[in-house]
Amino acid sequence: MPALKLTDFAARIVWLGTVPEARENIRSAPREVIELSYAGMAGEMHSGLTRPSCVRVKTQYPNGTEIANTRQLSIVSTEELAEIAQRMGLDAIDPAWLGASIVVEGIPDFTHVPPSARLQGPDGASLVIDMHNRPCLYPAREIDKDHPGSGPKFKSAARGRRGVTAWVEREGHMALGDTLRLFVPDQRAWAPKR
Amino acid sequence: MPALKLTDFAARIVWLGTVPEARENIRSAPREVIELSYAGMAGEMHSGLTRPSCVRVKTQYPNGTEIANTRQLSIVSTEELAEIAQRMGLDAIDPAWLGASIVVEGIPDFTHVPPSARLQGPDGASLVIDMHNRPCLYPAREIDKDHPGSGPKFKSAARGRRGVTAWVEREGHMALGDTLRLFVPDQRAWAPKR
Numbered sequence: 266m267p268a269l270k271l272t273d274f275a276a277r278i279v280w281l282g283t284v285p286e287a288r289e290n291i292r293s294a295p296r297e298v299i300e301l302s303y304a305g306m307a308g309e310m311h312s313g314l315t316r317p318s319c320v321r322v323k324t325q326y327p328n329g330t331e332i333a334n335t336r337q338l339s340i341v342s343t344e345e346l347a348e349i350a351q352r353m354g355l356d357a358i359d360p361a362w363l364g365a366s367i368v369v370e371g372i373p374d375f376t377h378v379p380p381s382a383r384l385q386g387p388d389g390a391s392l393v394i395d396m397h398n399r400p401c402l403y404p405a406r407e408i409d410k411d412h413p414g415s416g417p418k419f420k421s422a423a424r425g426r427r428g429v430t431a432w433v434e435r436e437g438h439m440a441l442g443d444t445l446r447l448f449v450p451d452q453r454a455w456a457p458k459r
Numbered sequence: 460m461p462a463l464k465l466t467d468f469a470a471r472i473v474w475l476g477t478v479p480e481a482r483e484n485i486r487s488a489p490r491e492v493i494e495l496s497y498a499g500m501a502g503e504m505h506s507g508l509t510r511p512s513c514v515r516v517k518t519q520y521p522n523g524t525e526i527a528n529t530r531q532l533s534i535v536s537t538e539e540l541a542e543i544a545q546r547m548g549l550d551a552i553d554p555a556w557l558g559a560s561i562v563v564e565g566i567p568d569f570t571h572v573p574p575s576a577r578l579q580g581p582d583g584a585s586l587v588i589d590m591h592n593r594p595c596l597y598p599a600r601e602i603d604k605d606h607p608g609s610g611p612k613f614k615s616a617a618r619g620r621r622g623v624t625a626w627v628e629r630e631g632h633m634a635l636g637d638t639l640r641l642f643v644p645d646q647r648a649w650a651p652k653r
Contacts, residue, residue, distance in 0.1 A: 267515055267516060267517065267518050267519075267593075268515060268590050268591060268592070268593050269516065269518065269519065269590075271518055274651065303508070303509070303527060314497070314508070315497070321461055321462060322461060322463065323461065324461050324463065324465055324642070325461075325463065325577065325579055325583075325585060325642060326583065326585075326629065330583070330629065331629070331630075332585070332628050332629045333497060333587070333626075333627065333628045333629070335587070335628070372651070373650075373651040373652060374649055374650050374651050374652070376646075377646060377647060377648065377649040377650065378649055379574060379648075379649050380573060380574045380575030380644045380646075381574030381575050381589055381590050383519065385519055389519075389520065389524070391519060391520075391526070393527070393529070395575055396462050396463075396575050396644040396646060397462060397644070397646045398462070399461075399462050432527075433527065434526050434527045434529070435519075435520065435524065435525070435526045435527070436525075448518070448519060449649075450574045450590040450591070452570075452571060452574075452590060452591045453571060454571065454573075454648065455568055455571040455572055455573050455643075456567075456568050456571065457468065457566070457567040457568050458567060458568070
């Protein structure tokens with residue numbers, strides 16, 4: 266009796282990117298295929314079975330604490346990037362600005378897909394969605410380089426549309442044009458009634 | 460800006476157990492302290508950075524596929540064990556029957572705590588809750604050995620009260636009497652509107 270339920274939503278991969286380990290900024294470079302191991306994407310800035318904790322988890326860990334790496338990949342959606350662009354008065358958002366790993370198309374309200382959902386590719390490779398991502402200031406810097414003056418508009422425009430972070434549950438490959446199946450935890454909302 | 464929110468719920472550890480690697484059945488044996496590494500609990504049946512996939516994930520993986528191990532620990536609550544016992548007409552449920560790793564007290568509706576929530580102990584050791592667990596037939600066999608005839612009542616009595624599965628995000632120790640802090644993803648429900 267599986268605890269994960271297959272949804273009828275499918276996500277098509279429309280963009281892939283990796284952030285080089287020796288990076289100058291957060292930008293990712295476009296790729297046609299990514300290789301996924303338990304440590305994430307090979308030769309990538311965010312890869313690793315573990316990572317030093319950052320400010321995002323400061324309520325749990327002093328900065329730099331070694332923790333399991335649930336932020337191996339950053340996944341965003343075409344639909345939400347278009348909404349961000351519209352709110353910023355830009356024609357489009359280049360996923361490279363965000364350091365994105367994967368851009369998918371076809372899952373409505375993608376940023377709020379339930380935590381612990383799984384995205385699975387044609388060869389069985391599978392990603393665990395940890396939870397939504399929060400806009401930080403780094404993409405604003407990149408946007409401002411290409412569109413001077415627009416950077417500061419990013420954070421509020423991207424709130425609730427910044428996609429999710431994910432990590433590898435099963436190794437394999439994902440390629441441009443692949444269709445990913447979406448599984449979500451088959452359970453009702455928490456009702457602590459306090 | 461953290462994506463995990465500290466709740467005002469705290470869980471006290473009232474029981475700990477491990478399932479020996481050379482096991483005859485699913486029973487766990489009581490412990491006073493557990494040591495947590497990224498592979499789970501040392502010398503334990505369910506430990507491992509990876510595991511062979513089981514029937515619970517058969518919609519995603521052929522049986523025996525190597526996947527990341529998000530089922531390192533089984534956590535149940537005192538309150539829900541009491542409800543199961545009442546529904547089965549027993550005085551109490553021995554967590555050992557369920558192969559439980561941790562029994563906590565103080566979190567209402569524990570089984571439905573949001574997926575990707577974190578439980579953190581006093582030394583910083585932290586567990587990621589993958590999602591709710593589903594009752595299987597093995598505990599029924601153990602219950603039937605101690606209370607002949609009661610086993611078959613387990614599965615329906617335990618539905619929605621079987622606790623959660625979890626894995627280690629930060630290494631450390633947890634001991635009887637420790638209080639765990641509960642963090643949950645700070646996000647609204649998914650609204651795909653289809």
